[in-house]
Amino acid sequence: MRETALHMAFSAGSNGAHLGGGLSLIEIMATLYGGVLHIDPKNPEWDDRDRFILSKGHGVLAYYPALVEAGFFPSEDLKKFEVNGNYLPGHPIMNMKKGIECSSGSLGMGLSFGVGVALTGKMRNKSYHTYVVLGDGECDEGTVWEAAMSASHFHLNNLIAIVDQNQLQYDGVCSEIMDMGDFKAKWESFGWDATEIDGHDIRALLHAFRCCLQTPVLKPHVIIARTVKGKGVSFMENKKEWHHGSLTQKQYESAIAEIRGVQ
Amino acid sequence: MAPLTPLNARIYSKLGQRGSFSLAIEEVAAQDEELVVMTADLTTLTGLTRFKEKYPGKFLNIGIAEQNMICLAAGMAKEGKNVFVTTYANFLAMRAYEQIRIQLGYMQFPVRVIGTGSGLAMGMSGNTHYGIEDIALMRAVPGLMVVSPADGAETTKVIHEAAHYPGPVYVRLSGVMNTPIVYTEEYPFAFGKAVRLREGDDVAVIATGTMVHESIRAAELLKEKGISASVLNMHTIKPLDTAAIRNACTRSNLIVTVEEHSIIGGLGSAVAECISETAGSPRLLRIGIPDAFQKVGDYRYLLEQNGLSAPQIAEKISITFGPGFRS
Numbered sequence: 001m002r003e004t005a006l007h008m009a010f011s012a013g014s015n016g017a018h019l020g021g022g023l024s025l026i027e028i029m030a031t032l033y034g035g036v037l038h039i040d041p042k043n044p045e046w047d048d049r050d051r052f053i054l055s056k057g058h059g060v061l062a063y064y065p066a067l068v069e070a071g072f073f074p075s076e077d078l079k080k081f082e083v084n085g086n087y088l089p090g091h092p093i094m095n096m097k098k099g100i101e102c103s104s105g106s107l108g109m110g111l112s113f114g115v116g117v118a119l120t121g122k123m124r125n126k127s128y129h130t131y132v133v134l135g136d137g138e139c140d141e142g143t144v145w146e147a148a149m150s151a152s153h154f155h156l157n158n159l160i161a162i163v164d165q166n167q168l169q170y171d172g173v174c175s176e177i178m179d180m181g182d183f184k185a186k187w188e189s190f191g192w193d194a195t196e197i198d199g200h201d202i203r204a205l206l207h208a209f210r211c212c213l214q215t216p217v218l219k220p221h222v223i224i225a226r227t228v229k230g231k232g233v234s235f236m237e238n239k240k241e242w243h244h245g246s247l248t249q250k251q252y253e254s255a256i257a258e259i260r261g262v263q
Numbered sequence: 264m265a266p267l268t269p270l271n272a273r274i275y276s277k278l279g280q281r282g283s284f285s286l287a288i289e290e291v292a293a294q295d296e297e298l299v300v301m302t303a304d305l306t307t308l309t310g311l312t313r314f315k316e317k318y319p320g321k322f323l324n325i326g327i328a329e330q331n332m333i334c335l336a337a338g339m340a341k342e343g344k345n346v347f348v349t350t351y352a353n354f355l356a357m358r359a360y361e362q363i364r365i366q367l368g369y370m371q372f373p374v375r376v377i378g379t380g381s382g383l384a385m386g387m388s389g390n391t392h393y394g395i396e397d398i399a400l401m402r403a404v405p406g407l408m409v410v411s412p413a414d415g416a417e418t419t420k421v422i423h424e425a426a427h428y429p430g431p432v433y434v435r436l437s438g439v440m441n442t443p444i445v446y447t448e449e450y451p452f453a454f455g456k457a458v459r460l461r462e463g464d465d466v467a468v469i470a471t472g473t474m475v476h477e478s479i480r481a482a483e484l485l486k487e488k489g490i491s492a493s494v495l496n497m498h499t500i501k502p503l504d505t506a507a508i509r510n511a512c513t514r515s516n517l518i519v520t521v522e523e524h525s526i527i528g529g530l531g532s533a534v535a536e537c538i539s540e541t542a543g544s545p546r547l548l549r550i551g552i553p554d555a556f557q558k559v560g561d562y563r564y565l566l567e568q569n570g571l572s573a574p575q576i577a578e579k580i581s582i583t584f585g586p587g588f589r590s
Binding site for chain 2: 118
């Protein structure tokens with residue numbers, strides 16, 4: 001998936017792509033679509049499917065490849081990434097046939113939307129879970145906390161938020177731009193069951209998701225996944241300049257070589 | 264829904280548009296299993312106390328968090344709920360603007376946004392609570408319908424129709440209790456179709472919301488001065504009934520718009536956009552709230568300060584039309 005993401009970014013040419021926050025999200029999306037979500041790509045609107053919402057809409061470099069791996073559309077379609085008039089732009093557009101549940105791109109809305117989806121599931125005694133992926137920079141938005149408040153108010157234990165905590169936002173280090181203090185304590189104080197894990201460790205991710213599904217507590221769950229922005233490509237890792245950028249041929253080849261070497 | 268009679272028209276009038284909404288939404292709730300009504304801590308002030316008691320399973324209070332309310336409503340609409348959200352118009356149209364744009368306009372979830380106390384109805388609460396820009400903002404959102412009923416009776420029709428409308432709707436409720444009556448008997452109501460309330464040849468008055476009644480009275484005053492004015496109730500501002508406007512252009516020498524909204528971006532602007540592209544169209548006089556914050560006062564005071572009472576409307580039309588105009 002990481003290689004696919006780099007290929008997509010390279011193919012986008014001078015339009016560029018959100019590389020940093022896409023690469024930090026790879027293991028989270030691979031775990032969700034590979035081993036957690038109850039979905040059926042042959043029946044994308046199956047009533048009892050788990051719902052997934054990418055609130056950090058700029059994470060498409062991890063999202064679209066995950067949808068391909070899960071079988072929602074062929075890898076061939078990734079050639080449509082950031083191509084004029086096509087359905088895979090730089091921020092997702094709701095497209096139920098392709099497994100995309102929600103349009104996003106403007107930050108701070110996905111969790112509220114997920115609260116509405118999860119609350120309806122509760123009202124209807126449905127078994128589905130609602131998963132929402134947020135960025136840590138995104139949590140600067142006040143609406144994230146309005147949503148957090150309402151999720152615990154309505155006892156939405158069928159709602160699981162995952163924060164891709166790559167510690168960098170557009171302008172720099174998150175704690176320097178807007179210090180969140182004790183991030184886990186903040187979620188807990190809003191009535192959430194919070195867990196911190198290594199967001200690149202698939203076993204840890206699987207375990208965390210399993211715990212969310214098995215715990216009897218009547219609280220919404222948040223998995224704070226510590227990640228590295230630009231993960232896997234040394235010249236991008238922890239560099240704010242790669243939040244959004246375009247790759248030269250040389251950079252692309254070097255990044256691919258590094259990814260293959262790592263694997 | 265009870266047929267409109269002079270008696271229940273009086274009840275709707277007494278309740279005002281807000282109270283008429285609360286009556287109508289109870290009727291919708293009785294028939295619609297999927298209905299959900301949300302408020303942002305304004306249960307009483309949006310007339311929903313009785314609804315909350317009668318239909319607790321269909322009622323949600325989201326707290327003072329309008330942005331969260333819109334996204335939550337969209338999420339519920341996605342799952343098949345028929346969601347009405349209510350609070351003061353200014354908080355919906357402004358505080359939650361981007362949420363309305365993305366969650367309702369962009370994704371087309373059929374949420375019904377009911378803005379109460381719009382225009383100058385909030386009187387002594389002051390400018391923070393006035394809804395004088397909501398039409399301008401809401402009609403700029405692609406794919407969002409914008410409706411402003413003329414009286415309590417029309418409010419009930421709008422609510423019933425909105426409950427079945429396939430897309431998102433912004434409903435602007437204005438005026439206060441004991442609101443003037445426009446309709447006393449049944450009439451055909453359809454979104455996007457203006458209602459001709461009065462015939463006249465010299466001037467075509469196109470009004471919306473509370474100004475429909477003031478315009479009818481103004482037309483009566485103009486008649487005494489020998490000016491014949493038609494009145495059109497443009498309850499749907501988007502999509503605009505351009506056929507009715509073009510028809511008015513061919514029949515009249517002056518087009519007048521009247522609205523309890525800023526002169527910028529509202530009904531007057533929408534009509535101007537239409538007639539400026541119509542060859543040989545007559546002159547347009549836009550009557551509305553000047554581009555300024557208000558000196559605070561009660562509702563009637565504010566209408567008079569802004570020249571929105573029937574005699575003031577008639578006066579403006581009369582001056583513009585004048586003897587010179589006719590020749």
